[in-house]
Amino acid sequence: MSYIACFDIGGTFIKYGVFNPKGKLLVKSKIATPKSHEIPDVLNNKVKSLQQDFHLTAIGISSCGLVDPEKGMILFSNNILGYSGMKLGELLFSLTQLPVSVENDVKSACLGEIWKGSIKDKRNAFFLTLGTGIGSSIVMDRKIVSGSSRFAGELGHTVIVVGGKPCSCGRKGCLEQYASTSALVQDYKVEAQQKGVAVKNVSGETIMDLVKQGEPVALAVYERFIHYISVGLTNVIHLLNPEKIIIGGGITEGDGPIIQDINLQLKNEVMDIYEKEDIVIASSLGNDAGLYGACYLALNRMNIKETV
Ligand SMILES: [Zn+2]
Known part of the structure; x- marks a missing residue:
């Protein structure tokens, strides 16, 4: 089976989890948010360690700040110093060779609630x-x-x-x-x-x-x-x-x-x-809503149609 690694990047913590293609959250944890320039490497290291247990086929990211999901780019963030302008999707793809989707955290959490939560x-x-x-x-x-x-x-x-x-x-x-x-x-x-x-x-x-x-x-x-x-x-x-x-x-x-x-x-x-x-x-879904939304978008990007 193929699995999706999801990250929810906030000013203080990065929450992460692994989903199966049906959208079941299998494991989750969190790490302290590093300095902005370290974020791609920290995510890549986490992906590598998750790959020891799961066959990952995509990465979904929910992030604080203003996000351009088409470009996978952080347009603006006042929560993490130096994060504005980061082409996070591109950087993480070059490190992992996995397709990466990036969306704003509020929109991700809302999508999570539409897909699996209170407003499904x-x-x-x-x-x-x-x-x-x-x-x-x-x-x-x-x-x-x-x-x-x-x-x-x-x-x-x-x-x-x-x-x-x-x-x-x-x-x-x-x-x-x-x-x-x-x-x-x-x-x-x-x-x-x-x-x-x-x-x-x-x-x-x-x-x-x-x-x-x-x-x-x-x-x-x-x-x-x-x-x-x-x-x-x-x-x-x-x-x-x-x-x-x-x-x-x-x-x-x-x-x-x-x-x-x-x-x-x-x-x-x-x-x-x-x-x-x-x-x-x-x-x-509480704190996990952003992860669910990130998973939903990653599945859609791979054309595994999970309709909301
Ligand atoms: Zn105002």
């Missing part, structure tokens, strides 16, 4: 991940909407507070500045300082723990966070009328209240003509 039986959906920023994709008729130059679906850079907080994109008041995990953490730090509460090693996950414990600063910040996400998602529902909205990212995992609280808020915000019964659902 849905035609129209909206996918978002909460992290440093907000990544999002529109799914119409089981395909990701690209737009005229592949940039469709940037919910994070839609303005929800006119004249609000400055954003990395140059505008003010983008959703990303209010409803990403980084925004939650930042908001908590500011509020805690104002209230004289000591802050150390705070992350989205630790804030969610404080919310569960009923800590007042965390609760106040969390309430605003849920409000902003819900305003953003109400816009999505009114604009696209998706069957489901799927949310991924570290803080949505586990048994936290986020998904349920957003659904409650949406019931008040969304117009009555729309179906709004638990429209928001959690990612079912």
Whole structure:
């Protein structure tokens, strides 16, 4: 049997795994992301070691940053220094002699969810991940909407507070500045300082723990966070009328209240003509969604038609 090696390259870790041609994830692990110029060699070494156990026929890559999948190139990345402009597909092909597909990590994760995850039986959906920023994709008729130059679906850079907080994109008041995990953490730090509460090693996950414990600063910040996400998602529902909205990212995992609280808020915000019964659902593939999407694209590149 032939197998696919998949990598999900992020700013901190590179996750990797081996799939069979039916899309079953057989083994997975992760390594620390090396310096950008070392990435092709590190991936090649990992491929070589996987080849001792598996007959690999293709490589699928899900990567942070702006990606040109046709050229297998990283157009821009602000997560990994010196990564922008790397022709990763070409470099890895020359080292391994295996076909390589490369796609952006949010799109890969969304494809993974369409193929094997939470929206595998849905035609129209909206996918978002909460992290440093907000990544999002529109799914119409089981395909990701690209737009005229592949940039469709940037919910994070839609303005929800006119004249609000400055954003990395140059505008003010983008959703990303209010409803990403980084925004939650930042908001908590500011509020805690104002209230004289000591802050150390705070992350989205630790804030969610404080919310569960009923800590007042965390609760106040969390309430605003849920409000902003819900305003953003109400816009999505009114604009696209998706069957489901799927949310991924570290803080949505586990048994936290986020998904349920957003659904409650949406019931008040969304117009009555729309179906709004638990429209928001959690990612079912979680952290592995990018690997599944990378596998799907690698199989398609080899013309092993696994239809979504
Ligand atoms: Zn912005």
